[in-house]
Amino acid sequence: MTNLDASQHEYEAHKTEQMESIAHARSAILDPRHWGHYTMKAFAQISPLYETFAQHLVGDHEMEALVALVDPNQPILVTFFTAVNVLLYGEPDDPLAAFYPSFTPSPRPVGEVYPFFRDFCLRHQEALRQMLPTMRLQTNEPTRCANLVPAFEKVFRLGHRRPLAMIEIGCSAGLNLRWDQYRYYYLQANDPQKGQPWVVSTFGNPFSPVLIQCTLEGEQRPPLPHGITMPPIAQRVGIDLAPLDINKEEDQRLLSACIWPEEVARHQLLRNAISMARKEHPLPIITGDACEVLPELLEALPPEVTPCIYHSYALEQGPVQVRDQILALVQEASATRDLYRVSLEMNAAQWNAPRLELFAYHGGSLARYSHLADCSVHGERMRWLAPF
Structure with missing residues (x-):
């Protein structure tokens, strides 16, 4: 096998792995076995922010690849958003925090949030890659x-x-x-x-x-x-x-x-x-x-x-x-x-x-x-x- 063939083979293997990861992420968002249907319904009733994040994630390949890192036994979207929250609590002056009612009494309009959310996640993707595979949702309500x-x-x-x-x-x-x-x-x-x-x-x-x-x-x-x-x-x-x-x-x-x-x-x-x-x-x-x-x-x-x-x-x-x-x-x-x-x-x-x-x-x-x-x-x- 030539170096060119080896590189092509490695590239195709990487793309296959990436597509499988994306497919898993999409099924995680939509599959009721993974809480997808129920959590989307709950987001619509309780959290416009989470609902907006979830709607825009579908089809965003870079973000879907991050979501795919969550343990599928966990409520995937809630766990992912919780991991982001953990990082955001460490940076309360980040522009994303301006959209969170938990950070400010006058949050910015939710319709403008996704680019800021996406940017925050991608800037912190290394931290998310370390956190997500082993993260457990530890809600104590x-x-x-x-x-x-x-x-x-x-x-x-x-x-x-x-x-x-x-x-x-x-x-x-x-x-x-x-x-x-x-x-x-x-x-x-x-x-x-x-x-x-x-x-x-x-x-x-x-x-x-x-x-x-x-x-x-x-x-x-x-x-x-x-x-x-x-x-x-x-x-x-x-x-x-x-x-x-x-x-x-x-x-x-x-x-x-x-x-x-x-x-x-x-x-x-x-x-x-x-x-x-x-x-x-x-x-x-x-x-x-x-x-x-x-x-x-x-x-x-x-x-x-x-x-x-x-x-x-x-x-x-x-x-x-x-x-x-x-x-x-x-x-x-x-x-x-x-x-x-x-x-x-x-x-x-x-x-x-x-x-x-x-x-x-x-x-x-x-x-x-x-x-x-x-x-x-x-x-x-x-x-x-x-x-x-």
Whole structure:
């Protein structure tokens, strides 16, 4: 083979690899298995910036090649935009920041943003190439506790009101492990017959700086605690492959970067939750694989507690075989004691909305299943479906 032939062969191989990468990026943006359809719908409802970025990415080969670097188990577009946010937080004076409501109270028009977004990404493409293949979406959204609390109340009642032993899989910084320390407002969705939404329940710590509001849709009401009384917690522990430390500035930046730019109230809620957590005793968070850690944790629990394993937007963002292994371990552990698992996840290939589900295990088998509610992606709305 001549040098010319070798060069041509190398060039064609490179082009083939590049086209395969672009094809993968396009499928990642559009394929519902990769959250594409659902995230585009969510962008249209919540984030004009993300919607604009996503629309302009398609057909932009250089940008598509960067998107293709994201782990396909992750919500690809959200993860990509989060990585960009991380870099932008380090350069708040960059022209791109002028379009972000999270950076300025008077953002520039969203219709002008894409050239600035593209320029920022290409100027930082080496950093993105290093970040994206291993990046995990580490959203730690306290508002989702409003979806989880009714399920925890139900577990408390099913467990004969024994104290709960909370184990969170994929806990990120552990903010949702503190769910019983927050204050909650539940509103009934606006009824044309009755005017504005109205408060139907309020409970939790009345002095908490973390005030979480959730709007209930539909006619069913979830089971909720009363007043300042929450289900008692005997112990709580989180598990995460790469947990975040709220005392580290770079980890705080990553948590903030996970929040969509227009959701200014979510940014403030996160800051309040971090500030509150830093004043409290640190919670036990184990760095490790749940498949290895979970059996030992469950075995060590005393008999007088009700084990409640829960996860939110975690198991559906990892390999299917890992999810299945974790679920098999939970079921196997129920051979010697009753266990409960609360799941708040989004299966974009099969569901139209995130689901809150409750699984009760007994004697090594799944004894009871309830699809409790359909929820909004960040927890601010919920349609309760299960009988009280």
